[in-house]
Amino acid sequence: xxxxxxxxxxxxxxxxxxxxxxxxxxxxxxxxxxxxxxxxxxxxxxxxxxxxxxxxxxxxxxxxxxxxxxxxxxxxxxxxxxxxxxxxxxxxxxxxxxxxxxxxxxxxxxxxx
Numbered sequence: 001x002x003x004x005x006x007x008x009x010x011x012x013x014x015x016x017x018x019x020x021x022x023x024x025x026x027x028x029x030x031x032x033x034x035x036x037x038x039x040x041x042x043x044x045x046x047x048x049x050x051x052x053x054x055x056x057x058x059x060x061x062x063x064x065x066x067x068x069x070x071x072x073x074x075x076x077x078x079x080x081x082x083x084x085x086x087x088x089x090x091x092x093x094x095x096x097x098x099x100x101x102x103x104x105x106x107x108x109x110x111x112x113x
Contacts, residue, residue, distance in 0.1 A: 037043075046054075097103055 040091055
C-alpha cells in the first residue's frame with residue numbers, strides 16, 4: 001500500500017518536473033522578447049517631471065470646479081443618458097440569453113441519471 005502511494009507521488013512529481021522545463025523556457029523567451037521591444041521602442045520609465053505634468057493635465061481636463069456649477073437640468077440630462085445606456089445593456093443581455101426572463105436551464109428530471 002505504501003509503495004503505491006510513493007509511486008503515485010513520484011509519478012506526479014515526474015509530471016511536474018516534465019512541465020517545468022517548457023514553462024521556464026517560455027517564460028525566458030517572453031522576457032527576452034519584452035526586453036527587445038523595450039529597447040527597440042526606446043521606452044523608459046517616466047521621470048518625476050513627467051508625472052507632475054500628467055497630473056497637471058489631468059486636473060485641467062477634469063475641471064472639478066465646474067462640478068459645483070451643475071444645474072438640475074444638467075444632472076437630469078445626464079441621468080437620462082445613463083438610463084439609455086443601461087437600457088441598451090439590458091437589451092443586449094436579453095438578446096444574448098435568447099430569452100426574456102432568466103436562462104433556459106433544463107430541469108433535473110429531463111437529465112438521464
